[in-house]
Amino acid sequence: MWQRVPGAEYGLVTEIITGLYMSPLEILALLGAVALVVARWLPPSARPRVTIAAGAVLVLSAILLGVTGIRWQLLPVLAGAAFALPFALSPLLRPLRRRPGRPAWRARWWLALPGSLACAGLIATGPAAAWALPVPEFPTPTGEFAVGTRVVQWTDPRRPETFTTDPDDRRTVVVQLWYPAQKSPAGAQWAQYLGRTEHEARTVSDALARQVGLPGFLVDGVPRAHTHAVFDAPVDGGRGRFPVVLFSPGSGGVRTQNTAWAEELASHGYVVAALDHPYDSAAVVLSDGRTITTETSSTGDPDQDEKLAADWTAIRAADLGFVLTRLDGLDRGETADPLSGHLDTGRAAVAGHSMGGAAALQAARQDRRFHAVIDLDGYPHGPASPALDQPTLALTQAITPATDPRYLPRLTEALKSSTTTSYRLTIPGAAHLTFMDGPLYLPPVPSIVGSLGRTESPRVVAAATLAFLDATLRGKPGDLAGALPAYGNLSVYRPDSTL
Structure with a gap:
């Protein structure tokens, strides 16, 4: 549920998701990071679009967070995304480097899985830290004044x-x-x-x-x-x-x-x-x-x-x-x-x-x-x-x-x-x-x-x-x-x- 927190002016906006304690801008960065990890496991036809969109969302969110003030809880998210980014982009760039007639190479799933899990675990640390040590949401006073x-x-x-x-x-x-x-x-x-x-x-x-x-x-x-x-x-x-x-x-x-x-x-x-x-x-x-x-x-x-x-x-x-x-x-x-x-x-x-x-x-x-x-x-x-x-x-x-x-x-x-x-x-x-x-x-x-x-x-x-x-x-x-x-x-x- 969206909840407006009066004056909670961390980051760019004053709204957070109740219970998750992250701003929409932080949520966008999180979703972009997750999408980069998931892209490796999508069908080849969907992989390029998802990777480009996720990368664009992540980079834009990171730039805005850098300008407006980034919380330490987002650093693991950005680090996990940074590790995942080269592997997500590699399949898109490989056709530009591949010689004609040579088959495309893709890492075996059992080689890629540990890296994906490590990146996902690092990214998950961000929302967990934001939940454990949040910007406090003060309860709305219930009186008439x-x-x-x-x-x-x-x-x-x-x-x-x-x-x-x-x-x-x-x-x-x-x-x-x-x-x-x-x-x-x-x-x-x-x-x-x-x-x-x-x-x-x-x-x-x-x-x-x-x-x-x-x-x-x-x-x-x-x-x-x-x-x-x-x-x-x-x-x-x-x-x-x-x-x-x-x-x-x-x-x-x-x-x-x-x-x-x-x-x-x-x-x-x-x-x-x-x-x-x-x-x-x-x-x-x-x-x-x-x-x-x-x-x-x-x-x-x-x-x-x-x-x-x-x-x-x-x-x-x-x-x-x-x-x-x-x-x-x-x-x-x-x-x-x-x-x-x-x-x-x-x-x-x-x-x-x-x-x-x-x-x-x-x-x-x-x-x-x-x-x-x-x-x-x-x-x-x-x-x-x-x-x-x-x-x-x-x-x-x-x-x-x-x-x-x-x-x-x-x-x-x-x-x-x-x-x-x-x-x-x-x-x-x-x-x-x-x-x-x-x-x-x-x-x-x-x-x-x-x-x-x-x-x-x-x-x-x-x-x-x-x-x-x-x-x-x-x-x-x-x-x-x-x-x-x-x-x-x-x-x-x-x-x-x-x-």
Whole structure:
């Protein structure tokens, strides 16, 4: 099926074939390469026409791909075609060289078959790689609102930057906002994924790849992607004020790592503010052009790592509280801003993935302005007191013998000690990276991204989140204990019960 992907401007066109993750131009190159291999096995009468047509399509496609930008996944296709081309052309050229009266010679099938199979195998590597490591296709948000996005940078004058030795350096965070917007005109530019510009996106993508020990070219499709939001789109001002959800990414993660989740929430009337944490996030590009890379890493000593994680979590929690303060001031018009008067910071939730989930728990303990907490598979770090006063939803991957044995007891302790009802929802088939955008562009290996699939993973996580937010921030009638089991295995922790 053909599917238009907004702004997916890799190659020449903006359409791909769903499930194959290749553009029509790339498909043409693939078909031309396959036809060159097949031509050897066609009847002599058809062979010349097929070879000439396939060669023309392949050469034209290769030239256009070279001009518009070729992905590494197409290199095996072109290499296989290059090997096959001389053998496909040879029968056409042989009559020009053959002496009169001498019979035409053709290689025996058992000599030609290994070469054809080798070329076919090389060509098949291309679409397999494009499927395994694609340009991500972001799911279309299902809410009634269009989605706008913008990036702001704020400095906290009261907090020194503890990762540097400069006494005058103050803590700075970069925040991306997704918000309900007016419908954009046809042809509006969709937002780049991972950054404000393609250069920033590539900087961040390369840093994320280095962090996990991968060469950057393997995921070169990720910074080519565009999303379903429009930068600086006018806010939808006719619906009053919108609840706010702050988000902290995982260790080394970046503000855009949960874009599909953020866009879905924004389309349903929430403002999502996701943070980059400098010196913790893989790469943070500041407004002056400087790039700050991560300086956090494991020591290998469990006790020392736990202490470091608690310290980093505390910094993130302070970042979250600071951003909520700035959003409150922005809403009250302390600075001229299109979102002034549209943010309901009196209905605010704090969320995070992995270490960001731990930061969300700590931020809620320290700052009662947060009215709900969402922990996306985050191991709690830092102090377990005071008790949480806010309803909490913890989404976890399936618990297996390989799961850290300390994880579930620590999380259960935090939820059981809450002074209000809290929930743990274990999603069957989920892995740790299910709770971010990873399933959209990483190989569909269950141990890495879970077994829910590229479409279902973001849908389930966003749907469970929305059910919780609608109940806790909007007071939407309904029984969460009855609704959440639609997405996984639910445990409910009430202040007067240990169930």
